[in-house]
Amino acid sequence: MQQVSGDLSIPLDDPRFEKLESYIDSLSGIDGITMPVLQEAQNIFGYLPLEVQKFISEKIKVPVAELYGVSTFYSQFNLTPKGKHKVSVCLGTACYVKGAQAVLDKCAEALEVEAGGTTSDGLFTLEATRCLGCCGLAPVMMIDDDVYAQLEDVSGIPAIIEKYKKQGAQ
Amino acid sequence: MKSIQEIKEYQNKSMDQFYTKDGYRVVVGMATCGLSAGARPVYSLLKSEAESRNLANVTVKPTGCIGMCTYEPIVEVISPDGKKVTYVHVDEEKAKRIVEEHLVAGQPVKEYTVGGELKTLEDLDFYKKQKRVVLRNCGLINPEDISEYIAMDGYQALAKAVLEMTPEQVIEEMKKSGLRGRGGAGFSTGLKWSFAAPNQADQKYIICNADEGDPGAFMDRSVLEGDPHAVLEAMAIGGYAIGATKGYVYVRAEYPVAVQRLKIAIAQAKELGVLGKDIFGTDFSFDIEIRLGAGAFVCGEETSLIASIEGKRGMSRNKPPFPANRGLWGKPTCINNVETLANVAQIILRGSDWFRSFGTEKSTGTKVFALGGKINNTGLVEVPMGITLREVVYEIGGGCPKGKALKAVQTGGPSGGCITTENLDTPIDFDNLVAIGSMMGSGGMIVIDEDNCMVDIARFFLDFTVDESCGKCTPCREGTKRMLEILNKITAGKGEPSDLLDLQDLAENIRLTSLCALGQTAPNPVLSTMAHFMDEYEAHVIDHKCPAGVCKALLGYYITDACTGCTLCSRKCPVGAIVGNVKEQHRINPDVCIKCGVCMETCKFNAIVIQ
Numbered sequence: 001m002q003q004v005s006g007d008l009s010i011p012l013d014d015p016r017f018e019k020l021e022s023y024i025d026s027l028s029g030i031d032g033i034t035m036p037v038l039q040e041a042q043n044i045f046g047y048l049p050l051e052v053q054k055f056i057s058e059k060i061k062v063p064v065a066e067l068y069g070v071s072t073f074y075s076q077f078n079l080t081p082k083g084k085h086k087v088s089v090c091l092g093t094a095c096y097v098k099g100a101q102a103v104l105d106k107c108a109e110a111l112e113v114e115a116g117g118t119t120s121d122g123l124f125t126l127e128a129t130r131c132l133g134c135c136g137l138a139p140v141m142m143i144d145d146d147v148y149a150q151l152e153d154v155s156g157i158p159a160i161i162e163k164y165k166k167q168g169a170q
Numbered sequence: 171m172k173s174i175q176e177i178k179e180y181q182n183k184s185m186d187q188f189y190t191k192d193g194y195r196v197v198v199g200m201a202t203c204g205l206s207a208g209a210r211p212v213y214s215l216l217k218s219e220a221e222s223r224n225l226a227n228v229t230v231k232p233t234g235c236i237g238m239c240t241y242e243p244i245v246e247v248i249s250p251d252g253k254k255v256t257y258v259h260v261d262e263e264k265a266k267r268i269v270e271e272h273l274v275a276g277q278p279v280k281e282y283t284v285g286g287e288l289k290t291l292e293d294l295d296f297y298k299k300q301k302r303v304v305l306r307n308c309g310l311i312n313p314e315d316i317s318e319y320i321a322m323d324g325y326q327a328l329a330k331a332v333l334e335m336t337p338e339q340v341i342e343e344m345k346k347s348g349l350r351g352r353g354g355a356g357f358s359t360g361l362k363w364s365f366a367a368p369n370q371a372d373q374k375y376i377i378c379n380a381d382e383g384d385p386g387a388f389m390d391r392s393v394l395e396g397d398p399h400a401v402l403e404a405m406a407i408g409g410y411a412i413g414a415t416k417g418y419v420y421v422r423a424e425y426p427v428a429v430q431r432l433k434i435a436i437a438q439a440k441e442l443g444v445l446g447k448d449i450f451g452t453d454f455s456f457d458i459e460i461r462l463g464a465g466a467f468v469c470g471e472e473t474s475l476i477a478s479i480e481g482k483r484g485m486s487r488n489k490p491p492f493p494a495n496r497g498l499w500g501k502p503t504c505i506n507n508v509e510t511l512a513n514v515a516q517i518i519l520r521g522s523d524w525f526r527s528f529g530t531e532k533s534t535g536t537k538v539f540a541l542g543g544k545i546n547n548t549g550l551v552e553v554p555m556g557i558t559l560r561e562v563v564y565e566i567g568g569g570c571p572k573g574k575a576l577k578a579v580q581t582g583g584p585s586g587g588c589i590t591t592e593n594l595d596t597p598i599d600f601d602n603l604v605a606i607g608s609m610m611g612s613g614g615m616i617v618i619d620e621d622n623c624m625v626d627i628a629r630f631f632l633d634f635t636v637d638e639s640c641g642k643c644t645p646c647r648e649g650t651k652r653m654l655e656i657l658n659k660i661t662a663g664k665g666e667p668s669d670l671l672d673l674q675d676l677a678e679n680i681r682l683t684s685l686c687a688l689g690q691t692a693p694n695p696v697l698s699t700m701a702h703f704m705d706e707y708e709a710h711v712i713d714h715k716c717p718a719g720v721c722k723a724l725l726g727y728y729i730t731d732a733c734t735g736c737t738l739c740s741r742k743c744p745v746g747a748i749v750g751n752v753k754e755q756h757r758i759n760p761d762v763c764i765k766c767g768v769c770m771e772t773c774k775f776n777a778i779v780i781q
Contacts, residue, residue: 031499032461034481039423039462062481073483073640074464076423092385093583093616094542096630130467130634131385133425134206135542136239136549147206 010051016044017055024059034062038071047078083118083125085164087111088142092131095139099152103139104128106154110161123165171443172451174329177320184321192250193227194273196220199244199309201235201395202388202427207242212265216245219269228273231318234396236309238291238549241284246309247272256290257282296547296566301528303536304389304512305552308396313431316438319399325444327515331407332452340411340518341367347522348534349514353379353470353507354585354611355687356533356600359514362504365494366412369502374414376405377498377505379475380421380428383467384583385634387614389538390508392550394421394428397512398435402458404506404514406445409456412504417458420475423465432460467584467638471686472497472505474640485640486686509538509613529555533599543580543616544570553598560594563617574619578702582611584631584638585691587698588624607698609691623720624703625710629657631695639688646689649680653696663723665711674700725780727763727770729756732777739769739778 010016023040027033037060041052048071050064057064071077089104104115107126113119115128134140137149141157143164151157171177189195198204198213213232220228236244241258245268248254255278257268264282271277280288291297302308311318319325331340345360366374378401382390394401405417421429436458439445447455461479468474469484476498478484497503513535517525529535533555539562542548546568553562559579563569570576578588587608589596596602600610618627632654641647653676656669677693684690700707709715716724729739729748733755740748740756747763750756758769758778770778 030459032479032481035461035464035478039464066482069483070481073485074466076465093580093614093630094386094540094548096385097543097616097618097622097627129424130383130465131388131424132202133382133388133391134203134239135386135388135540136203136242137206138542138548140206149206 010045010049012051012055020044020052020055021059024056033060034067034070038067038077042077047081049079081118081122083123085124085144086127086142087124087161088127088129088132089115090130090132090138090140090142091128092135092138094131094135098138099154100139102154103141103151103157106157107141107161110158124161171325171329171449174326174333177325177329180317181320181323181326184317188318188321189248189252190227190229190250193225193229194250195248196228196230196273197233197246197248197309197312198230199234199236199242200232201308201392202425203235203239204242204244205427207239208261209243211262212243212245212260215262215265216269219266220273223269223274225269225273231312232314233311234308234313235305235392235550236291237305237551238294238296238547240546240548241291244291246290247278254290254292255288256284258284295568296549296551299557299561299566300552301536301554302552303516303525303528304393304509304538305396305550306516307400308392311397313396313398314434316399316435316442319397323519324399324515325403325439327518328403328406328410328444329450331518332410332450332454335518337367337411337413340407343518343522344411344514347513347517347525348529348532349510349517349525350533350600351507352509352513352537352612354582354609356610359506359510362494362506363408363411365492366414366502366504369495371501373416373499373501374409374412375498375501375503376408376412376414376417377475377479377503378405378417378419378421378508378511379470379472379505380419380425380508381463381470381475382422382425382508382612383470383638384585384612384614386542386580386583386616387540387612389540389550389613391422391425391428392538393508393512394425395431398428398431399439400512400515401508402432402435402439402445404511405458406449406456407514407518408504408506408511410454412502414502414504415455415457417456418461418479418498419458420461420463420469420479423462429460429462436460466640467634468640468686468688471688473686475505476503483640485642486688488685507612530597530599532601537598537610537613539613539615541567541615541617544574544576544619544622545617546571555599556597558595558597559589562598562615563594567617570617570619574621576617577620577622578618578624580608580616580618580627580695581614582609582691582694583614584634585609585687585694586611586614587694588618588627588702590702607701609694621718621720623661623716623718624699624706625657625716626661626718626720628696628699629654629661632657632692635688635692639692643683643685643689645680645683646685646692649676649684650689650692652676653680653693657696660707660710661716661721661723663710663714663721665714667708667711669711670700670707719781722765725765726760727758727765727767728779728781729758729769730777730779731755732775733773734775734777736774738772738774742768742772744768 474484735753
């Protein structure tokens with residue numbers, strides 16, 4: 001089970017809460033808004049710390065326990081902050097049979113972090129994802145919104161990651 | 171929009187703009203595959219070049235999946251005489267030349283077409299055996315423009331249904347068509363609708379299941395990205411048939427392009443009045459909302475999907491009651507898959523007899539397969555049911571790359587099984603695939619060649635199901651985990667013969683006792699690979715070898731006669747496993763070797779190999 005981090009508290013006067021509140025208000029009269037609200041909250045804050053879940057709970061009248069249940073069930077919700085860049089290696093079947101495991105291993109080696117982890121400098125989060133939907137270009141990985149296709153030869157991967165490291169350092 | 175006459179007039183007007191009389195229509199494949207391969211800058215360049223050069227007779231449009239992913243980015247130029255030229259692997263540089271030579275000077279750039287021979291994709295074997303019903307508009311129309319959908323007979327089926335047919339007649343036509351659910355289970359769509367129709371309720375729902383979770387299938391994404399209105403129109407027809415006024419599209423959040431195009435499509439349909447209140451002047455109203463998934467494979471199961479829309483953990487529940495009786499918020503609900511829905515408008519418009527003219531007696535129509543893995547022509551293929559696997563793999567797919575031998579074809583994703591070469595000539599339909607130990611599933615078709623290890627493939631799928639099990643019932647939650655542990659043990663080289671019996675035992679129990687289809691079908695990849703490739707399992711647990719050379723722990727390092735005896739490797743080996751005299755071929759002691767690979771990295775003569 002994921003731990004809810006206590007030390008990363010967000011003050012309640014953070015303007016982002018206002019943004020979330022107006023989104024919640026815009027949904028009045030619509031049934032079943034738990035998921036859309038959590039999704040928008042994650043868009044706004046980047047993750048779902050306890051303060052945010054408490055805030056949502058009061059606004060939409062759903063117990064925190066239930067929100068916590070939902071946010072830990074779906075793989076897309078994070079309770080802890082993620083790195084600046086998201087490296088997603090596709091482990092769908094088409095990619096897997098064409099060597100996606102080697103791509104993931106190489107990324108883990110280059111970033112010095114296991115799949116699911118965030119680098120110590122907070123720059124990268126490495127994720128193994130299910131099908132990205134471009135099986136024709138297998139094996140693929142995505143860094144943020146950029147797709148890198150046909151990575152059968154993994155030797156070029158460190159150079160790709162280096163590019164983002166340089167961007168991140170600036 | 172009030173009548174069929176009115177929509178036909180709108181169609182004629184749209185058609186005039188669709189193919190400009192004396193100009194070129196240029197389309198750029200901009201579904202996820204195309205965009206990934208770099209279609210966006212190509213599209214921008216073509217558009218800005220056409221504008222800056224004042225090419226008034228050239229229209230540049232985005233379009234959905236053209237189908238052949240390996241050739242992306244694809245640009246097609248349709249001439250005034252209807253002739254089409256297909257450019258493949260287009261980049262900005264090539265696009266510039268296409269503008270200069272083809273669009274301005276009227277001379278196609280031969281060398282950028284398939285094989286440099288001015289062939290269109292339709293000339294290729296890849297397309298010859300295909301029959302496009304579901305994908306008919308993908309790669310043809312601009313999915314972000316409702317008038318182009320209407321130009322291709324769009325929304326006429328909805329008009330026909332609400333103006334000329336009773337709900338019962340719609341359901342009857344669907345039943346007669348024999349259309350079966352394309353999401354995996356293959357249940358009759360007409361029957362499903364007929365169960366929900368007679369239920370009295372103040373509200374009923376139609377849900378489009380676009381939570382395409384099978385890793386390796388992407389036809390639903392392609393339909394939503396290439397022809398979103400086909401799905402919306404079908405949902406409205408379904409709503410009319412069962413008496414629902416509200417629809418939801420539950421779509422994976424991992425498909426941002428599809429979500430965006432759906433949003434645009436819904437807004438345009440409402441503006442035109444083909445969705446919303448009093449459709450075509452009748453008292454039938456229908457509204458559609460989009461709901462995003464959040465990364466849970468189990469939400470493709472209908473009761474889990476309903477829980478997710480209600481804002482709960484996506485856990486399945488016992489059936490009955492079936493959703494057709496008690497579904498979303500306890501109201502009668504019909505859930506249909508994207509590909510299923512994409513057939514509906516065509517069936518209503520052209521009749522069930524037309525639809526029955528393709529496919530087999532019990533599996534009518536076509537099926538879209540996502541052809542991937544070790545195959546030359548990867549992409550989406552739509553073929554009539556009853557085609558053989560041999561035709562799909564060799565004639566359409568072009569066989570395995572690098573002349574490798576085909577080992578098996580995996581269908582049905584994590585719920586399916588492997589089809590071996592001996593069943594290549596079995597006609598593909600719902601029932602035949604089950605009979606040979608696999609299933610249709612959503613249509614993922616992954617080709618596996620001699621370099622893939624079947625135990626590793628089974629382990630891969632189990633890893634997936636363990637991750638995706640919702641955890642509600644014990645057989646699925648605990649059982650699949652135990653199976654994965656055994657498979658991990660086997661692929662790590664620590665397997666024993668008794669493990670195979672345990673695997674079979676667990677598989678059988680999980681299959682019989684799990685709550686929903688996810689658990690019931692989770693052991694299939696193991697059972698099917700064990701049935702066909704027992705020799706590979708035995709090689710792993712008895713000889714401790716991986717015949718395909720995939721499972722690392724079962725591989726050994728060897729020094730070939732390319733060794734010069736430089737002693738570098740023996741000095742670098744952290745465990746002293748390498749022995750040999752100076753200037754003589756060295757040897758690795760397999761009992762001491764820890765398979766770290768340092769020797770292979772240090773060797774300057776490529777004398778160390780893994781076998």
